[in-house]
Amino acid sequence: MDYNRLAELLFPHITTTPADMEAKYPPRKLPEGAKVTRFAPSPTGFVHFGGLFPSTVAERLAHQSKGVFYLRIEDTDAKREVEGAAQGLIKTLATYGIHFDEGAVLDENGNIADKGDYGPYKQSMRGPIYQTYAKQLVREGKAYPCFTTEEELDELQQVNKKEAIKNTDWQAEAESRRAEMLARRSFTLEDVEENLRAGNPFVLRILANGDPEKKTKFTDLVRGALEIPENDEDFVLLKSDGIPTYHFAHAVDDHLMGTTHVIRGEEWLPSLAKHIQLFSYLGFKLPKYMHISQIMRLDENGNKKKLSKRDMGANMDDYTGMGYSPEAVCEYVMTLLNSNYEEWHAKNADKPYTEFPFNIKKMSVSGCLFDFNKLGDVSKNIISRMSADTVYEKLTAWASVFDPDFAAQLTADPAYTKQILAIGRGGKKPRKDLTTWVDAKPYMGFFFDPYYEIVDGYPQGFENADVVAALERFLATYNAADTMNEWFDKVKAIATELGYAADMKAYKANPADFRGSVADISAFIRVAVTGKQNAPDLYTVMQIIGEERTRARIEAQINNLK
């Protein structure tokens, strides 16, 4: 067969050569050891937790090595593309600290633009580049056109219909596919000319020369030594619209763009054979690969499943609404990514995670379960270390979007709100009341009159009259100017007066001797003032709320209970 002729037939409009491309996209000039990595999402939806993973690794590796981290939009499947998804991706990634040096960026109008010398960074704009290499492969007899239509193929591939998967005769399936593939390979130039004249679309397939019985040794940076069977499948390089498949685009782009480390999910491992073959056909140097294990969730049968779009916690845009700050999520990701992160963080509590020396060798090979408990713990610690001012800013920013009514309360008197937020904050052992911003309202809502309500009720085992008696005495002696000790002494005096134990030890020794304890008296007052049985230090709370409102709340309760 005259392959040059075939190439001209197939790609008459392509006049560029691979050499032209190499000249246009020369190797990058970077210091020794600098890594070039990328994140290459397809704009089909939101950023997935499972996508934040590899992108965090890629970002860390590039920036830690003074290399380049770029964004490439893999929009080769027009059918699945979602309007505006690429823009959303960029914004979401940015909130999680994923910033790109190069590639697709948002311009001032919010549109996707290119930044850097290796573009375009949208694959749909790179048709001629791919076709240049495609033409070359045809010339070399390494790729061929296939005029079999998608519909015809579908009939052969009932295997991929999920429902049929169990009843499939795999043996027969494989054989018929193999036969089909071999049949596709035999054609004449005349066949091609005829199809072309008839306007029939074709896909370009690789002419696979591998023997799956033969394994090639391969080293993955996270998984170590691997044995990859050679590829013998004539997979598609160019779809009938002239746009490449992932495999082909991966080879051409990562070569031309100078990617040194390909970081992607482990679902790509089975395709690795194809990529090795392609790079070899194209005469490209194979980049280093890291296949990151996936994040899992538990299904109803207790089995692990890969975290998918619909799962809780999958959509990165949801975390904000759930009240998690991006720092918390990033730190949680780090704990999963590098097992020694927590140890480092314990010693460097004040440093941002970006200073952590990220190490490929510390990455886990097996997929881990998403753990909200752990995320919560990380988040709680982060919030506890913030200053009252910082919490005020973040909380009000969050509330202004997700709970405007609450935001209005919080910002009505910033000094007041900050006083509340300062309770137990600072010092070695700060309180850890807030796991997420969502917790703030139930925790501190009672400080604001509109949210004050009796939610817990008074302690069990007491009559309303008991509560009223205690509250009335308290009101009679209450002086907002008292110190904490004076204040509590008065509470104790009330306890004694009403037959409650003022001393907890004495009460615990002989509970039957008393009506209750000073703890109960405190609880009565606490519920009256805060509406809850659990709250931060009562004296402090009353100081912040102020004498007038404290009295008003207690009086209202007395009237209510009478």
Add this chain to the structure above:
RNA sequence: GGCCCGGUGGUCAAGCGGCUAAGACACCGCCCUUUCACGGCGGUAACACGGGUUCGAUUCCCGUCCGGGUCACCA
């Protein structure tokens, strides 16, 4: 079903031929405490199984089992 990857407590995980098998989260108990939140102390709980190799296997090899991934003109 073929191929590939994996298997240490409920979860995340240290471990790299010799240890009473770390630590963190979660859970439970005790202490502190007028409640809560912290903090302190302690506890329950693991090397999937069977064969090798070896003086000795969680660690190396093989098999079994289990789990995951993948088998498109999707990425």
